[in-house]
Amino acid sequence: MEDKKINEETLNKIYRNAHIALQSISDLLEETDDEKMKAELKDQYDGYEKIIGEISSYMAELKIEPKDINALKKGFMRSAIKLKTLADNSRTHLADMMLQGTIMGITELYTTMRSNGESVTEETRALVQKLLDFEEECESKLKSLL
Numbered sequence: 039m040e041d042k043k044i045n046e047e048t049l050n051k052i053y054r055n056a057h058i059a060l061q062s063i064s065d066l067l068e069e070t071d072d073e074k075m076k077a078e079l080k081d082q083y084d085g086y087e088k089i090i091g092e093i094s095s096y097m098a099e100l101k102i103e104p105k106d107i108n109a110l111k112k113g114f115m116r117s118a119i120k121l122k123t124l125a126d127n128s129r130t131h132l133a134d135m136m137l138q139g140t141i142m143g144i145t146e147l148y149t150t151m152r153s154n155g156e157s158v159t160e161e162t163r164a165l166v167q168k169l170l171d172f173e174e175e176c177e178s179k180l181k182s183l184l
Contacts, residue, residue, distance in 0.1 A: 044157040050105045051150050052169050053093050055143050057107055058115070059173075060086045062139055065116050066132055069123040075132055078183060082136075082176050089169050096161055133183035140177045144170065 063083045070076055097104050122135060147170045155163060 041157045044154050045159055045162050046100070046102050048150055048154045048158045048162055048166065049093060049097050049100075049102060052147065052166055053090065053097065053104045054107055055146055056086050056090045056093065056169060059139065059143060060090065061107065061112055061115055062119065062136070065119040066123070066136065069119065069127050070129070070132055071127075072129045072132070075129045075183065078133075078179060079136075082179075085172050085176070089165075089172060092168070093165055096165060130184055133180045137177065137180040137184070140173055140180060144173050144177065147173065 060083060063079050063086070067076060067079050067083070070079070094104060119135070123132070147166055151163070151166055151170075158166075
């Protein structure tokens, strides 16, 4: 029973992790006119959206209701991005902002797997790994934009 709860919590953590990235990308897309940055953000958006779909489908199979980030946190994130890009919306600054968030996401995924990896299903481990691999790929691409 405990493992089932840990599996559910892990799925919700990775679901929220990917949704936070999606929300941040959406907010940043509104703040840039740089075509190279827009293209990278759109690619990342599509990648996160695909992974969220896979997580959501698996959660539906398990009859788990996804817990999204709350409206207050979304509003805070949007405000923080608006504020941080007000004076500087350059490609380098936006890439740095995204890189910081991506590294936080990667760290959270490693921490989640270190503490819950033994107690989750193989499918959940695979989804965590898929998201982790994607975020590490994003990290590499963002570094090239600095």
